[in-house]
Amino acid sequence: MPKTLPEFVAAVDLGSNSFHMIVCSLKDGKVQTLDSLKEMVRLAAGLTADKNLDDTTQQRALACLQRFGERIRNFPPDSVRVVGTNTLRTAHNSQQFIVKAEQALGHKIHVIAGVEEARLIYQGVANSLSSNANSRLVMDIGGGSTEYIIGTDDTPRTKESLNMGCVTVSNRFFKDGVLSKKAFKQAVLYAEQHLEPHQDNFDYRQWDEAIGASGSLRAIDKVLGASGWSNNGITMDGLEKLVEHVVSCCHIDEINLPELNEDRLPVFMGGLAITYGTFRALGIKQMTVSDGALREGLIHDLLGRIYNRDIRSETVQTLATHYHTDKNHAARIKQTAKYMLKQLDISRTQQDYENIKQFLGWAADLHEIGRDIAHSQYHKHGAYIIENGDLAGFSQQDQVLLATLIASHRKKFSLSYLKRLPSPWDYYAPILVIILRLAVVFHRNRHTLEMPEFKISINKTKVSLTFPKDWLSQVPLTQADLVLEADYLEYAGFKLDYC
Numbered sequence: 001m002p003k004t005l006p007e008f009v010a011a012v013d014l015g016s017n018s019f020h021m022i023v024c025s026l027k028d029g030k031v032q033t034l035d036s037l038k039e040m041v042r043l044a045a046g047l048t049a050d051k052n053l054d055d056t057t058q059q060r061a062l063a064c065l066q067r068f069g070e071r072i073r074n075f076p077p078d079s080v081r082v083v084g085t086n087t088l089r090t091a092h093n094s095q096q097f098i099v100k101a102e103q104a105l106g107h108k109i110h111v112i113a114g115v116e117e118a119r120l121i122y123q124g125v126a127n128s129l130s131s132n133a134n135s136r137l138v139m140d141i142g143g144g145s146t147e148y149i150i151g152t153d154d155t156p157r158t159k160e161s162l163n164m165g166c167v168t169v170s171n172r173f174f175k176d177g178v179l180s181k182k183a184f185k186q187a188v189l190y191a192e193q194h195l196e197p198h199q200d201n202f203d204y205r206q207w208d209e210a211i212g213a214s215g216s217l218r219a220i221d222k223v224l225g226a227s228g229w230s231n232n233g234i235t236m237d238g239l240e241k242l243v244e245h246v247v248s249c250c251h252i253d254e255i256n257l258p259e260l261n262e263d264r265l266p267v268f269m270g271g272l273a274i275t276y277g278t279f280r281a282l283g284i285k286q287m288t289v290s291d292g293a294l295r296e297g298l299i300h301d302l303l304g305r306i307y308n309r310d311i312r313s314e315t316v317q318t319l320a321t322h323y324h325t326d327k328n329h330a331a332r333i334k335q336t337a338k339y340m341l342k343q344l345d346i347s348r349t350q351q352d353y354e355n356i357k358q359f360l361g362w363a364a365d366l367h368e369i370g371r372d373i374a375h376s377q378y379h380k381h382g383a384y385i386i387e388n389g390d391l392a393g394f395s396q397q398d399q400v401l402l403a404t405l406i407a408s409h410r411k412k413f414s415l416s417y418l419k420r421l422p423s424p425w426d427y428y429a430p431i432l433v434i435i436l437r438l439a440v441v442f443h444r445n446r447h448t449l450e451m452p453e454f455k456i457s458i459n460k461t462k463v464s465l466t467f468p469k470d471w472l473s474q475v476p477l478t479q480a481d482l483v484l485e486a487d488y489l490e491y492a493g494f495k496l497d498y499c
Contacts, residue, residue: 005306006079008034010072011298014101014109016044016087016143017167017267018215019061021068022295029307031299035071039064040263043087044144044167052093058100065104073106078305078351081298083120083395084111086144086165095422110395114161118147119392120297122156125213127300128292137207139278140293141216141271143167146194146278148202158201159390162194166216170270177252177266184247184273191277204283212289216271219264221289226258234287236279243276301393311393316362319391323369329446334364337439340456346431352424360432363405364439370406383407401425408433409440415492431458434494438465441481463489465498472498 006026013020023035041064046057072080088094088111098109112120121140135157138149144165150158173187195202212221212234223242224230230238242257249255252265260268278284304310320327337360347353370381387403394402401421408417418429435456442451455466465482472479486496 006076008075008079009299009302009306010075010080011295011302012068012072012080012082012105012107013293013295013298014043014061014082014084014088015294016085016145016165017042018143019043019064019068020293020295021071022299023071024299026303026306031303037068037071039067042143042167042267044165045171047087047091050092051090053087053091053097058097061097062100062104065101069105069107075107076351077107078354079302080107081302082107082109083117083294083298084109085117085294086114086142086161086163089113089396090144110397112395113390114145114147114163115159115390116392116394117142117145117294118149118159118161119156120301121147121213121294122149122151122159122297123154123300124292124294124297125211125290126151126154126292128296129211129288129290135207135209137202137210137282137284138290139210139212139214139217139287141166141212141214141274143267146274148198148278150202150207158206160198160202162198164191164194164274166267166271166274168270169273170267172270173273174252174269179246179249179251179254179269181247184243184269187270187273188277188280191274192281195278195281199281202282204285210284210287212275212287213293214271215264216267217275217287217289218291219260219268220272220275222259223257232286233289234275234279236285239272239276239279242272246272310358312362312391312398315392315394316365319369319385319389320365323366323372323385325366325368325371326446327365328448329443330365330368332443332448332450333367333436333439334361336442336451337361337364337435339451340435340438341432343456344431344435344458346428346458348424352428356428356432359401359405360435362402363409363432363436366402367406367409367436367440379407379410397422401429404429405432405436409436412488412491413437430492434458434463434489437485437488441485442478444481445477461494463494463496465496467498 008023009026010023019039019041021037022033024031024033041061043057043061046054048054102109122138125138135150135152140147142165144167146162146164148160149156169187173183221234224234224238229241246255301311338357341357341360347356369385370378373381383403383406386406387399391399404418404421413433415430419426421429452468452471457464482498489496
């Protein structure tokens with residue numbers, strides 16, 4: 001457990017429709033919500049035909065983040081989690097936008113995969129809604145994607161993220177707010193087509209209770225209740241009455257429904273079509289709506305990291321087991337790598353040091369997972385698995401970093417390959433790669449004998465190793481491996497000296 005726990009924690013969800021921020025106090029292990037902010041940014045509406053975020057939408061988003069930043073700018077980095085979802089996964093220029101967005105907000109932004117978004121949504125619901133159901137379906141309609149999760153208690157079992165959201169469906173089928181029965185029918189069919197490959201996994205036979213978790217579903221729930229069409233959450237009967245009403249209108253301005261906020265109106269039809277299509281495809285009769293969502297899941301995940309229950313460590317161990325790694329060998333490499341890291345004063349902050357140590361350890365745990373596919377080029381196979389897998393708790397940036405360390409731990413490596421990493425990892429990664437490579441070299445014989453005490457220093461491009469007297473002469477194979485490693489490091493612009 002960290003020596004000093006943060007007094008406040010915050011989570012920011014950069015959704016495709018809305019940006020949300022929640023600020024909580026943390027005292028005696030208990031969390032209390034202090035502040036909640038939401039702005040309709042409609043990021044997905046700013047995607048051009050060539051999948052770039054337009055300047056107007058970027059400026060709207062940055063203005064929002066500057067306002068959010070005023071509230072959390074002075075929070076320690078490890079007390080804030082900020083994630084981007086579907087639109088930032090999709091936009092070709094998302095990285096350029098993220099650089100500006102991080103400056104506006106004052107904190108790092110991590111883009112998460114759809115399945116990771118689904119996991120976090122489920123955590124948010126599971127920790128905010130009491131339920132006695134043995135198995136529950138959770139549905140969340142975002143601006144650019146819709147997530148479906150089946151789980152029990154706080155454990156998600158089946159997760160899926162489909163590329164349809166209230167913004168994208170509204171823009172596609174109800175452009176400029178124009179309504180018709182034909183357009184609504186096409187929008188529902190569009191949703192059902194997306195769900196068709198997943199019907200058997202998510203239909204009513206697989207769960208006991210359905211729960212909705214998004215602004216779209218909350219808006220529908222309020223409208224149904226205020227109109228007298230349902231007094232038990234969202235029901236199929238209520239949806240039928242709501243659909244009958246909206247398709248009788250020619251424009252969204254004519255809908256005139258009680259409890260429907262004006263800022264929700266432009267994307268209401270897209271959310272309704274997805275909901276109606278989901279109810280029909282999965283055989284849902286009734287759905288309860290939860291206040292918990294992605295941001296609450298982020299807070300839950302953040303607390304796990306603060307209290308040393310990081311889901312990412314569990315994911316690493318699961319991967320190591322699945323790909324049949326030699327855990328004892330990996331543990332020896334990790335121990336030696338951390339021994340070297342401790343000697344090097346490379347971290348700019350204590351938080352950076354903790355992050356560096358964590359990723360170096362994970363890379364040691366997983367550096368051989370590619371062997372389960374093939375021995376030849378196994379470092380490349382392992383990197384591919386890490387970068388492209390659905391890894392619980394990891395952002396896309398996290399996965400790229402870990403994959404880069406694994407890909408570079410043997411054979412030739414190029415500094416230009418490491419420069420694709422965001423700051424500060426573009427600075428730290430070359431040193432971490434050298435440490436991991438040397439640890440692998442020292443344990444290449446896979447013996448259980450411990451390494452002797454030795455010294456390492458890295459000064460710019462010079463790497464120096466000092467071993468106990470006569471030790472190298474007793475390990476000729478290790479000495480030969482160091483000769484080869486010196487050549488590899490020279491290719492990357494480093495000079496390795498040892499004695």
